[in-house]
Amino acid sequence: MNKINILFVCTGNTCRSPMAEELLKAKAGERFEVRSAGIFASPGYPASEGTAQVLKNRNLDIQNHRAQLLTEELLGWADYVLTMTENHRAHILQQYSDEQGKIHSLSSFLGQAGEVVDPYGGPVEIYEMTAQQLDELLNQLIHKLS
Numbered sequence: 001m002n003k004i005n006i007l008f009v010c011t012g013n014t015c016r017s018p019m020a021e022e023l024l025k026a027k028a029g030e031r032f033e034v035r036s037a038g039i040f041a042s043p044g045y046p047a048s049e050g051t052a053q054v055l056k057n058r059n060l061d062i063q064n065h066r067a068q069l070l071t072e073e074l075l076g077w078a079d080y081v082l083t084m085t086e087n088h089r090a091h092i093l094q095q096y097s098d099e100q101g102k103i104h105s106l107s108s109f110l111g112q113a114g115e116v117v118d119p120y121g122g123p124v125e126i127y128e129m130t131a132q133q134l135d136e137l138l139n140q141l142i143h144k145l146s
Contacts, residue, residue, distance in 0.1 A: 003031060003033045004031065005032070005033045005034075005078050005079045005080070006024065006032050006035075006079065006080050007035050007036065007074055007080070007081045007082070008024075008034070008035075008037075008082050008083075008106075009036070009038065009039060009070055009081060009082070009088055009092065010036075010038055010083070010084040010085075010116075011038055011039060011040050011041075011084075011088070011120075012038045012040060012041050012042065012067060012120070013036055013037050013038030013041040013045075013067035013069075014045055014046070014047050014120075015051050015118065015127070015130070016084045016118065016130060016134070017036035017037065017038060017084065018036045018047050018062060018065045018067075019054070019055065019127075019130065019134055020036065020082075020116075020134050020138065021034045021035060021036040022060050023060070023131070023134055023135060023138055024141070024142075027138055027139070027142060028142050031146070035074065035077070035078075036068075037068050037069060037070040037074050038068070038069060038070065039070050039088060039091050039092065040069075041067040041070075042067055043066070043067055043068055043069055044066050046063070046066060046067075047062045047063075047065045047067075048127075050122070050123075050124050050126070050127035051119075051127060053124050053127065054124065054127045054130075055131075058131070070092065072096070075092075075096055075099050075102075075103075078102060079102065080102055080109075081104070082105070082106040082141075083103070083106065084105070084106060084115060084118070085105060085115040085116065086115065088105070089104065089105045106137055106141070107137065109141075109144075110137060110140045110141060110144060116130060116133055116134060116137070117129055117130045118130075
């Protein structure tokens with residue numbers, strides 16, 4: 001069975017999208033190839049401290065993560081491009097409207113309203129809330145794509 005290629009996208013590729021990437025790999029890495037990127041990423045930046053901490057609490061290591069910008073090549077690789085917000089989705093579609101069929105906000109793809117909370121700059125408790133939100137959404141995603 002071929003793996004499904006999933007690309008998570010957020011703003012800087014240091015908080016939400018790498019968190020989603022690592023959580024999905026841990027949950028169902030045998031079924032999915034998972035990557036992440038940011039629409040305004042500073043290439044080479046590590047994951048935020050809060051992201052690293054909440055993943056470490058789940059026995060996941062993100063020390064090797066380095067932020068990368070969303071590229072046409074990454075979009076071409078992905079079967080699904082799942083953004084953390086509708087604004088991220090709209091921004092990508094302005095530039096890559098021909099990829100419209102595969103670009104969705106994670107919440108709306110799962111039939112839900114709302115967006116994934118941006119923990120950037122907040123206390124570790126906010127990062128934990130984001131991780132819990134992603135945990136629930138990713139469980140639904142695995143179910144939907146299985």
